[in-house]
Amino acid sequence: MSDWNSQVEAAKKELAAEFKNLDDKTRILKSDHLKKLYALLPKVPAEQKRELGLAINDLKKEVESWLKDDNEKKVEDLRPIDLTAPFDINAKEPSLLPAQNGSIHPISQEIEKVSEIFNSIGFEIFESRNLDDAWHMFTSLNFPEDHPARDDYDTFVTEEELVAPAHTSTMQSRILSLRKSDLEEGRPIAGVVPDRVYRNEDVDARHEHTFHQLEGVYVDKDVNVGNLIATLKTFLSAYYGKEVETRINPFYFPFTEPSFEFALSCPFCDKKGCHICSQSGWIELLGCGMIHPNVLEMAGIDSKKYSGFAFGCGIERLIMMKYGVEDVRLFHSAKLKFLKQF
Ligand code: PHE
Numbered sequence: 150m151s152d153w154n155s156q157v158e159a160a161k162k163e164l165a166a167e168f169k170n171l172d173d174k175t176r177i178l179k180s181d182h183l184k185k186l187y188a189l190l191p192k193v194p195a196e197q198k199r200e201l202g203l204a205i206n207d208l209k210k211e212v213e214s215w216l217k218d219d220n221e222k223k224v225e226d227l228r229p230i231d232l233t234a235p236f237d238i239n240a241k242e243p244s245l246l247p248a249q250n251g252s253i254h255p256i257s258q259e260i261e262k263v264s265e266i267f268n269s270i271g272f273e274i275f276e277s278r279n280l281d282d283a284w285h286m287f288t289s290l291n292f293p294e295d296h297p298a299r300d301d302y303d304t305f306v307t308e309e310e311l312v313a314p315a316h317t318s319t320m321q322s323r324i325l326s327l328r329k330s331d332l333e334e335g336r337p338i339a340g341v342v343p344d345r346v347y348r349n350e351d352v353d354a355r356h357e358h359t360f361h362q363l364e365g366v367y368v369d370k371d372v373n374v375g376n377l378i379a380t381l382k383t384f385l386s387a388y389y390g391k392e393v394e395t396r397i398n399p400f401y402f403p404f405t406e407p408s409f410e411f412a413l414s415c416p417f418c419d420k421k422g423c424h425i426c427s428q429s430g431w432i433e434l435l436g437c438g439m440i441h442p443n444v445l446e447m448a449g450i451d452s453k454k455y456s457g458f459a460f461g462c463g464i465e466r467l468i469m470m471k472y473g474v475e476d477v478r479l480f481h482s483a484k485l486k487f488l489k490q491f
Pocket of ligand 1: 405435
């Protein structure tokens with residue numbers, strides 16, 4: 150037997166072993182063992198070339214038959230498909246898995262938590278509305294007619310001159326009127342409104358046209374700024390589960406006097422300054438102040454006898470600070486990867 154004969158035999162054994170171990174069986178056709186045999190061809194004496202060529206070809210055909218057998222076996226291995234089955238229990242692809250039950254949206258989950266905290270310190274929960282009139286949205290809140298402060302809110306207005314509330318303060322006067330009898334009975338008015346608001350503004354990582362606010366209203370005898378700050382700090386520590394660092398700055402709202410802006414130390418950079426807090430180390434969280442006497446009077450409450458505070462907080466921002474969410478648009482993006490984290 151010629152030398153190449155034993156080489157072909159040896160290559161066949163090597164190929165069989167290699168084939169067994171291959172994940173992608175088709176790669177066997179590119180095996181070095183085959184290449185080496187082809188490389189023999191130019192080296193053998195001319196009269197043996199044909200014989201060697203045929204032997205290599207036979208071997209190649211045999212290898213191809215291994216491939217064919219393997220494919221047939223794979224087809225046999227496939228389980229029969231039940232077309233009436235609603236889904237494939239063993240599917241590895243998520244799209245073939247059974248549909249999962251829906252879950253509560255993170256904003257709703259957080260609103261639930263926020264409401265529970267305020268409930269636990271005696272606040273009643275109210276709902277806002279999706280359409281309101283300019284009287285509640287502006288006039289009842291001491292915005293003079295045609296005052297430019299009305300424009301600050303970039304409101305959506307319908308043809309009938311109704312407005313999509315741009316803040317939950319649109320509910321202030323209603324809560325005051327509805328609960329003013331409590332004051333005469335010696336109880337404070339204490340309400341919060343966690344609900345949706347709308348602003349006709351450009352959307353970016355920190356602004357949405359549709360978002361949520363948490364309004365708070367509290368009225369009693371001798372209420373002062375200290376009560377406002379204590380309430381907000383109590384709430385924020387409960388919500389964030391730790392003492393939070395806050396900063397209060399004077400501000401202007403027509404419906405509160407004095408008015409403040411309340412900021413929280415930036416949790417993203419620990420006050421060092423980053424792109425999220427515009428390098429300031431602080432993030433404005435809410436507007437607040439002592440309810441303007443005109444607002445109390447318009448709701449039928451004697452402003453000489455009673456005083457109160459109000460605040461309005463962006464709920465998305467509250468959540469973003471808690472979980473380190475950098476882009477407000479994610480909440481309405483329907484991205485399951487984001488939503489499932491909550
Ligand atoms: N409504 C105000 C806003 O949306 C916030 C606010 C509420 C300020 C209550 C003071 C009191 O900007």
